[in-house]
Amino acid sequence: MLHSTTPPWRQLAEQLRQPAAFQLPADQCRQCQEALPYFITDELADLPVDSLYPETAVHLDICPACLHEYEALVHLAMASFYLDEENK
Numbered sequence: 001m002l003h004s005t006t007p008p009w010r011q012l013a014e015q016l017r018q019p020a021a022f023q024l025p026a027d028q029c030r031q032c033q034e035a036l037p038y039f040i041t042d043e044l045a046d047l048p049v050d051s052l053y054p055e056t057a058v059h060l061d062i063c064p065a066c067l068h069e070y071e072a073l074v075h076l077a078m079a080s081f082y083l084d085e086e087n088k
């Protein structure tokens with residue numbers, strides 16, 4: 001064996017094999033979670049959030065962590081919504 005270095009074409013092939021959709025940049029999650037309060041408020045107001053916040057809507061489909069955050073915020077928003085109704 002002359003050397004054990006991986007040839008460049010082989011490194012490239014390994015990089016290409018990574019599924020790009022599952023490499024979620026951390027700042028995409030941060031942006032998504034910053035938008036969530038607005039997203040949820042508008043969603044509860046029956047606004048078309050899929051077209052108002054396309055990046056957030058798409059991100060929630062592919063990111064379980066942000067979807068979890070979204071569900072927690074929806075529960076909070078619903079709870080305060082019904083509290084407000086009762087106090088009227």
Ligand SMILES: [Zn+2]
Pocket residue numbers: 024028029030032059063065066
């Ligand atoms: Zn995320």
